Amino acid sequence: MTMNARDILAWPHGDNDTDTVLSGLHFNITTLENWNYTLFSNGTLSNGTKCYLTFEPWAPALIFPNGTFINATKCWHPVYPIGPRAATGLGFAVAFGLCLVLTLVALNKHGRLYLPAQKRFHPIGRRWQWYWAIFTCATALISLFTNIDVDRYYLPEIPIVLTSFFWYLMQIGAIACSWEAVRHWGSWMERQFIDPDPFRLREEGRRYWIEFFLPLVAYLFMWLNFFIVVPRSWSKIEHQRYPEQVITDAEPTATDNRFKTAPFFLFATWLLTVFSLWHSIRHYCPRNRGIINRAIGLFKFTPTRFMLIVPLAFIVALFQAMVAWNFTWSPLNVRGKPEAIYPGGYAPALLIVLIQGIHGLTTPNEDRELMRQRRERGQTLDAELGIQRKPAWWSRVHGGAAGNETMRDRIMRNVCEIGGGGPTARNVKEAIHTRAAESSPNGPQDDMEMVSIPSPQHVVGVTGPIAPGDFASARHTATRYVGMTPSAASRQAELMMDGPPTTTRSGMEPPPPPYTDRPTDRPPMGSNHSAASSMSPSINSSPVQVRSMLDV
Known part of the structure; x- marks a missing residue:
């Protein structure tokens, strides 16, 4: 802290030449001057490094010979009220x-x-x-x-x-x-x-x-x-x-x-x-x-x-x-x-x-x-094109998806509508009853070439119980939906029918030649066997047993 020389004050007189009085308190002038303290007109005591207030109620109470003050208040202290x-x-x-x-x-x-x-x-x-x-x-x-x-x-x-x-x-x-x-x-x-x-x-x-x-x-x-x-x-x-x-x-x-x-x-x-x-x-x-x-x-x-x-x-x-x-x-x-x-x-x-x-x-x-x-x-373009869109509440009122329905809920609802679990079992039962109703009650039941309809516990997709009568009535329609034939003659006649006959000017064209269930070896060159005899079907042979997709 530096001030003008005219702002420096002399030490007030005390009891003797080495005593001074500041705010009614006595201090040793020798100690103050030894630590280069100077009294200024603004009521501060400073040596250039430290500065203390010398007026009440912030005046120091005592100074020790080492220059330390007791109960002193520094000059940089909030002493004034808010202005x-x-x-x-x-x-x-x-x-x-x-x-x-x-x-x-x-x-x-x-x-x-x-x-x-x-x-x-x-x-x-x-x-x-x-x-x-x-x-x-x-x-x-x-x-x-x-x-x-x-x-x-x-x-x-x-x-x-x-x-x-x-x-x-x-x-x-x-x-x-x-x-x-x-x-x-x-x-x-x-x-x-x-x-x-x-x-x-x-x-x-x-x-x-x-x-x-x-x-x-x-x-x-x-x-x-x-x-x-x-x-x-x-x-x-x-x-x-x-x-x-x-x-x-x-x-x-x-x-x-x-x-x-x-x-x-x-x-x-x-x-x-x-x-x-x-x-x-x-x-x-x-x-x-x-x-x-x-x-x-x-x-x-x-x-x-x-x-x-x-x-x-x-x-x-x-x-x-x-x-x-x-x-x-x-x-x-x-x-x-x-x-x-x-x-x-x-x-x-x-x-x-x-x-x-x-x-x-x-x-x-x-x-x-x-x-x-x-x-x-979008509304302006719809109005120009004459499109009247339904409000947001329309789908909810007419059975649409709920407003708070998640994507997982929508997928589950679609799966239930299409099939899966309980709905799939019900669809299988309905299909069995429908086929049984369409079949003839006196149809052949005993000369089926392939295995019979499996038991209820082997039906894929059926999760609920199925009555035994459902399978009994379904046996009448097995020949139509499983691909089985009641006899060899009827099977040969069915294989010969590749399509409706074609009408020409000379009359009805004959159906295409028959073919065999199992391919036979081609006869060697120069053989007496004709092509017709080599291609004749084997009616009495056993049907082909497909063991995997590689045999198809």
Whole structure:
């Protein structure tokens, strides 16, 4: 701690030449001077490294020969009550807290996905404006809460640095929130523009490359503002302990060339925000002819919230430039005017976040809005084609699937309708009774060539009991459905009937020649056997026993 020589006071006289009295307490002057302590006019006792208050009720009670004080209070201690700057900051902190809640609700609402994510429109693109709003609220709250101790500290120290540091971060967040709101609105307009026709706007050309590089340039300017302001020594901002120190250290630091250059980068970002708004209106809104009509269309198609937040973003950059030239209005000034700091430094950022939060609560989710637009387009096309679609409740009322029916339930319902388990057994029983009813009651039963119908427990797909009468009646129809013949003569006649006879001019053509059940060896060349004798069927031979699919 350094002060002017005229601020240094002589030791008050005590009981003797080595005794001094501070706030009614006696101290040894030899010990104080041995540790280089000096008494200043602001009521502090300091040796350049340590500083203590010397007035009641924070005056030290005793000093030891080693220079240690008992019950001493350091100079950087909140001894004053809350002043106008801290009280106003508390009110703004409450407002920013409410905006933070609104922003979180809006992020939860608009950040959800109801449609598959597309490569052209990333889900994080719609969330960036809410992320920056959260960042703005968080930095503003830190700046405002640390601002309380700016009024309460006896000598300025770390609170003035923290409140100024996070105030500059809040300014960057407010500009970034405005930029992302405008940029994403253009992306949302493009998404609605190409949703009916995905190939209407290709990812190439001047429009595409402008939208590709514009965010990179905007964030470049914002990061330049950050790197010029933040990474620096902030210790001289604390040197506001007496008027001469403010003039020599604090004010020149707060108004140096770096602080004067930083606002121009925010202003460049603001210009890019306005250009992005104009670019989106030009490509995704109806076009007007003529300079006057274009100017009118620019204001006509600009959303209401952009009519508010874009000028507010300009005020953010403007006020940062003003405090770089006028230290009296600067938040870096411990004795700065609250009537200038809060309306110009905090109110624009608060209004930007508040407008964004209200917009998030009053507008629907973009995926849901896109689904609604698709339904409207489908209804319009159905009306043009004369198609009248049933409402959603129609299938449920007329025996359709229930609204809460899962895909597994639908598959099980279809399987039960087609067959399987109990329904399959019932179908087998019905088929047996039907065949028995169609068969002749006096049909042949004893000269069947193949095995008889198996017992009920061997019927595939039958899970329930089958009455013995079902199989007794089914024996009459075995010759028709199993492929068995009652006799060799009838079997030969059936094999000879390959199709209906063909009528020609000479009359009825004979049926095709008969064929045998088992192929015979071809007679050798020159044999007396004719082809007819070699191809004669073997009626009395046993039927072919198929043992596997390879024998077919």
